Amino acid sequence: MPRASAPRFTRMTSEDRRAQLMDVALAGLAKGGIQEFTVDRICQAAGVSRGLILHHFGSMGGLLAAVYARLYRETTPNLASLPTDLRLDALIDGTFAPKAFNRDTLNAWVALWGQIANTPKLREEHRRQYATYVEDVSAAIAALPTAPGRDIDARPLAKSLICLIDGLCLQHCLDPEAMPAEAAKEACRTFLAAQLG
Amino acid sequence: MPRASAPRFTRMTSEDRRAQLMDVALAGLAKGGIQEFTVDRICQAAGVSRGLILHHFGSMGGLLAAVYARLYRETTPNLASLPTDLRLDALIDGTFAPKAFNRDTLNAWVALWGQIANTPKLREEHRRQYATYVEDVSAAIAALPTAPGRDIDARPLAKSLICLIDGLCLQHCLDPEAMPAEAAKEACRTFLAAQLG
DNA sequence: ATCCTTACTGAATTACTGTATAGTAAGAGC
DNA sequence: GCTCTTACTATACAGTAATTCAGTAAGGAT
Secondary structure (H helix, E strand, C coil), X not given: CCCCCCCCCCCCCXXXXXXXXXXXXXXXXXXXXXXXXXXXXXXXXXXXXXXXXHXXXXXXXXXXXXXXXXXXXXXXXXXXXXXXXXXXXXXXXXXXXXXXXXXXXXXXXXXXXXXXXXCHHHHHHHHHHHHHHHHHHHHHHHCCCCCCCCCCCHHHHHHHHHHHHHHHXXXXXXXXXXXXXXXXXXXXXXXXXXXXX | CCCCCCCCCCCCCHHHHHHHHHHHHHHHHHHHHHHHCCHHHHHHHHCCCCCHHHHHHCCHHHHHHHHHHXXXXXXXXXXXXXXXXXXXHHHHHHHCCCCCCCHHHHHHHHHHHHHHCCCHHHHHHHXXXXXXXXHHHHHHHHCCCCCCCCCCCHHHHHHHHHXXXXXXXXXXXXXXXXXXXXXXXXXXXHHHHHHHC
16 A cells, blocks of 8 residues: 555664663663563553564563663763773762662662562573672772782672662662762762771 | 351461461562562462452552561561670671571562562651661660770761661672672671771 | 351452564665 | 565453452350
């Protein structure tokens, strides 16, 4: 049939559509947690039909893993690209910047954490990202000038710092007023000052 | 109709039935996360009919809040009952004891955290518990003999410690081998030693 | 032995779940 | 302008969701 009116839908490149769907899904997680992560809601919000998610991601679990990777890439400071002496400051400033340290974003994180145990694809994604995260932070710590008479084991310290950061994020998410960004930064700096000298 | 056979069901006191349903729901959260927290699964596991949860808890949100309170009471060390000089040790030993620091229990915690933002009753419950938790840990820190030439602000330190603990729990839950109990204990002790002297 | 409170059942309601799949059409390449 | 790839729609399917509610019956009280 010859085209009689405007196209019923617009095609995107696979990459663009995937990005759009991930963004919409992420916004849903941020706003309403895992309950918002459904085929219907995501497709309606994106203005596409129900079948498209499966076409691009294979399953909802696939989309969830992709969303995790995207959130990690968008909110975790990229340390590797910086000179070693600036990395720890960049980690703290980046982690607690408004872009990353806000209730919506952290809501999405917590929702994703809650799914890791039950979603194999997500668990793989998490382990991969976490391994490089620990590696990056360890390298940043190891690159610091060692204080005289003190030798530090970078890896466990990096893991502790990451756990502290995760805990601070969790607190801010569950009750923002109980843990504002400034207090969280201060906690990290105190932690590092006490353990690095 | 006169009783012709064994009773079709046994009545419990409201209190006992509530406890049973909370336990069953908790076991579900531990095993399969929030997806397992449904009327059907809980009632089937408890051997009761679908209507009973609503009868006792008003809604699934009510049950969720009750489960949160129960989990807190069962796994968080009770510091108030101890002499002040033992409290911090008790906190660390209790938190990382197998009863509390295992994948199933922590799974339940993470699943509950993921619901706090969307379940008003649960949020209230969390704020209440968290406030007393911070209070208890602050008191335990404040009760320590102050090292000479050092003055510590107990409250922020307590909050930091709690965040570190939460982060360690989260790590263990998401990837137990990456954060065994001993490493977690060590991280807390190092944290305290460095910041308290 | 009967009453009465209330723990409890179980079906109906209404709405939504992810996945499968048959078919449509957009728009780039030729 | 035609063809071809594949992004995309639309519907069917088989479950599963929480909540409502009318009615049943257990078992302590009297």
